[in-house]
Amino acid sequence: MRFTFFLREATRSLRRNAVPSFAAMASVLVTMLVLGVFIPMVQATTGAANEVRAKVLVDVFLKADATDAAVERVRKTLTQDTKYVGNVTYVSKAEAYAREKKQNPEAYALLGSNPLPDTFRVTPDKAGNVGKLRDELAPLTASGERTVADPAIDEVKNRRDETTKILSATKIVKLSMAFLALLLVLASILLISNTIRLSLFARRREVEVMKLVGATDWFIRWPFVIEGIIVGAIGGVMAIGLLLVGKVAFIDPLKSDFSLIAAPETLNFGVLIAVLLVASVAVSAAGSGLSLRRFLRV
C-alpha cells in the first residue's frame, strides 16, 4: 500500500515536472552514452596496445652443440623455474635457417652449413618486465658481466631500441586510457548529481509545503528516490538502446577489419550493459535522496 502510493507519487511527478525530469534523464543518457562508447574503446585501444607490446620478446640462443636433453632442460627452466615468463616458443636450428633463408636468400645461398643456433623466443608476462626477464636469464655478476642461467645457453638478447620505443608508446596509450576512464566516471557522477540537485532546487517550494502539512522526511523522500530510479533507468535504457544500434550499425560490419578487438568487445557487451544500467540507476536514486536533505530543513 505504502509502496504503491510512493510509486504513484513518483510517476505523477514525472509527468507533471516535465522539464526537470527530462533534464535529469538527458544528463543520465548523455553521460551513459559517453561511458558506453568509451569503455569498449578503452578495451579496444588497450587491446591494440597490448597487441603491439606482445612483440617485445627475449631471444635465448643456445650453444651450437646443445644436446636435445639440454634443450629440454632449458625449456623446463624457462617454463617452470623462471619468473616473468609469459610465453615460450622453440625455434630449432633448422626452422631458423629456413626462415632466415626465406628473408635473405642471397646471403644464405652462399652458406654451406647452418650457422644458426637453436633459439627460445620468450615473451615476458608483462611487456614492462622484459628487462627483469633478461636479468633472470642472464644475471649480472658483481663485475658487471653477464652470465647465463644455464650452461647450455650461449647468449640472451633483446632488441633494445625498438623495445623501449614500443614500450613507452604503449605505456602512454594504456595510462591515458586508464586515467581518462577514471576521470569520465567521476565526471559522470558529478554531472548527474549536479543536474538532479538542480531539478530538486526547482521544486524546493513544493518540498517546503509538504513539510508544512505534516509529511515526514521519508514520506517526502521516497517518491523522489523512486523518481530518481525511474529517471536513471529510462536514461540508462535509452543509452543502451542507442549503443546497441550503434554497435549493430557501425561496429559489427567493421569487425572483420579490426579482428584484434572483436573478441573482447563482444564478450563484454552484456556486462557493460549491466554496469551502465546499475550505475545510472544508483547514481540518480542516491542523488535524489541525498540532495533532498538540504530542502527538508523547514
Added chain:
Amino acid sequence: MRFTFFLREATRSLRRNAVPSFAAMASVLVTMLVLGVFIPMVQATTGAANEVRAKVLVDVFLKADATDAAVERVRKTLTQDTKYVGNVTYVSKAEAYAREKKQNPEAYALLGSNPLPDTFRVTPDKAGNVGKLRDELAPLTASGERTVADPAIDEVKNRRDETTKILSATKIVKLSMAFLALLLVLASILLISNTIRLSLFARRREVEVMKLVGATDWFIRWPFVIEGIIVGAIGGVMAIGLLLVGKVAFIDPLKSDFSLIAAPETLNFGVLIAVLLVASVAVSAAGSGLSLRRFLRV
C-alpha cells in the same frame, strides 16, 4: 549606461541565485576539465600511435651490380618522382653487412663476401599508404606479376605480417580517439546547455514577471547572456587552473619518461587554453540566450 545596467543585473543575479549559478558553473568546470585532459591525451595517444606507425616501411633492394649512378638515379626517382613517399634512407651494402653481422655474428662470420645488396628504406607519407607505395615502386602487370619501377631495382618488399598488425592496431587507436573527441565535445555542449536550461527553468516565474512589468525580450535576455558569459568564464578559468596544476604536478615531472609526447603537448597548451575558454564562454552564453526563448512567451 545600458551595458553597465545589464552587467550589474547579471552580477546581482549571480549572487542571489547561488544554486542555479553554481550548478551551471560546475557543469562547465567538469566538462571543460574532461575536455582539457582529453585533448592532450588524444594528442599523446595519436602521437604514440604515429610513432609506432613510423616503423612501417618498404625495403627497396637494388641489384648486386648497381652502379653509383644507378643508385643516384633510384634515389632521385624515389624522392622526386614517386607518390606516397615520406622519408628515404640509404643503407649501403657495407652498412647493411655491418648491421646484420652485429645482430647475427655467427651466421655472418662464416660468410666470406658480403651477400647483402644496397637498400633504400622508404617510409610512406602516411603509414596507411604503404601498400600503394609498394605498388608504385613495383607495379603489378596484367598477368599479376610484379615488375619494378627502375631496372636497377632488384626487389621491393615490406614485411606483410607485422605491417598489417601495426597498421590495424594504430588505426584503431587513432579512430577511437577521433570518435571519442567528437563525442565528448558534443556531450559537453549538450550537458552544459542542459544545465543552463534547467537553471533558467528554476527562474521562469521571474522572467514571467519581468515581461508583465513591461520589459522587452532583449532587456530580459542580455543580463542572462552576460551571466552565461561570466559563469562560462569562471568555470573555464577554474578548469584551466586545475589543468595547469595537474600539468605542473604530474605531467611535467614525467615528461622525460614520455619523451615522445613532450614536444607537441607543450606547444599546444596555450592554444588548448584559448579553445577551452572560448568554448565554455560561447556555449554558456548561447545556452542562456537561446534557452530563455521558451520562457519569454508571456
Added chain:
Amino acid sequence: MIRLDNVTKIYKGETRAVDGVSLNIEKGEFVFLVGQSGSGKSTMLRLLTAEDAPTSGEIHVAGKDLGRLSSWKVPYLRRNIGSVFQDFKLLPNRTVHDNIAYALSATGATRKEIRAKVPDVLRLTGLSTKLHNYPDQLSGGEKQRVSVARAFVNHPPLLLADEPTGNLDPHTSLGIMQLLYRIYRTGTTVLVATHDSHMVDRMRRRVIELRGGRIIRDEASGLYAQREQTTDEFGDLLDNAYHDLGRSD
C-alpha cells in the same frame, strides 16, 4: 481607453471565465469591478494586459487592437499600464527597492529618475523601513503594498488593480484607496477589482458587476451590492447570520 466587443474567454473548453462582455471605459474614469469569487474579474484584467488572449471578441486598449498587436509591441503596451496583481508577482531575488527600480528601468528610466522616484512611492505606501527586505521577508500586506507601489511608480495612463487591499487592515486600506484616488485625480484611468464593499459603497463610483463571466450590472455611481435596498437586505442577512453564529454558542 478600454473597449471590449463581445469578448469571451473559455478555459480548457468548458469554464467560461468571461462570457460575451462588451464594455467601454473612457479615459479618466474610476471604475470598480465587483463580483463573487470566480466571477471572472482577474481574467478580464489579464485580457487587458495581453497576458491572456480572448477566445473570441475584440479588445482595444489605449487605442490598440490587442488581437493585431505583434508580440514585440506588447511590452510597450504594458509600460502604459500599471498592474497590481492579486498574487503580487514580486521578483523573489530582489529587494523591495530593486523590485520597483526594475519596473522603472524596464521602461527606460535613468538611474537618476530611479533615485528620485522610488523612495517617494515607498513613503506613500508606508514601506520606507522595508527598503532592503526581500519579498519573503515581508508580511502579506507589505507585499501587496509593494505591488501597488510598483504599479504606479511611472505614472501610467491606465492603472489596473486586482484586489489591492485584500491583505490590508481597514486603516491601511484607506490609505491605499486614497492613493488610487489621488492618482485618478491626475487624469489616470483606474480600474479596481475588489471585494471591499465598504470602500465601494462610500466612494460611489462606476461599478461593474460580473457573475459567471457576464456583466449583470453597470451603474454610473453604484454600490457593492445590486440595489440600495438589496445592500441593506444583504447586510441584514449577513448580520443575522453572524448573530446566529454568536448565539448558537
Added chain:
Amino acid sequence: MIRLDNVTKIYKGETRAVDGVSLNIEKGEFVFLVGQSGSGKSTMLRLLTAEDAPTSGEIHVAGKDLGRLSSWKVPYLRRNIGSVFQDFKLLPNRTVHDNIAYALSATGATRKEIRAKVPDVLRLTGLSTKLHNYPDQLSGGEKQRVSVARAFVNHPPLLLADEPTGNLDPHTSLGIMQLLYRIYRTGTTVLVATHDSHMVDRMRRRVIELRGGRIIRDEASGLYAQREQTTDEFGDLLDNAYHDLGRSD
C-alpha cells in the same frame, strides 16, 4: 492548548516581529488575532507550527515544548494543527483534489478515507466543480478556499487560519466563517488572524490585538477596533475619509 511565555522573534537583528508576548489559549476557544499590516500576526502563527523558532521565550502547543521538540517529531505536531496560509501554499503540480488528498495521505490516511473525505470538504468550500483544476487555473478566492479545505480535512484539534477570507467576497466569506464556527463547535481550538472587521465585530469572540509585535489588547468578547466607542469613531473616520474622496471629485 497554546501557551506563550515572553516570546520574542527578531528578524535580521532588528525587526521585532513578535516582542515579549505571553499568552494562554485554552482548548476549545475561538480567538481572533487582529492588528495592522506588519504587526506580527503571521509571524506568531508561524512560531506555533514550528516553521520558525523564536529568538527567545518558550512556546507550548498541545502540551509540547516546541523548543525541546526534536526535529523528526515536528511533522507529528503539524498533523494536529490545520493551517490556512496567507499565501495559500498549494502544491503547484497537483490538482485541487490531490492537494487535499496529499495532506491526508501525509498523516497516514488510507485511500478509502481519502475517497470519503475529500469530496465532502470540497463541497463545503464550494469547490466541487474545480476538483481537477491545478492551482494556476484557479481564481484567488478559489485558491484560498482550497487552503481552508486542506486545513480542516483531517479534523485537527487546533486550527490556525491566517487571513482566510482576504480574497473572498462578503457572501463567500460568510460561508467560510460559518464553516470555521462549525468546526469550533465540534471542540476544535480555532485561532484566526484577520482584517475582516465586520466579521470580528459580529461574532464577538475573544480578540487579541497586536501592534509592533506586542499584545495591546486581549478581550474576552471584543470588537475589531479597541473600544466600542472607538470602533464607531474609527468607522466615522473612515466614512468621512471616503466621503471626502467622493466629494472632492
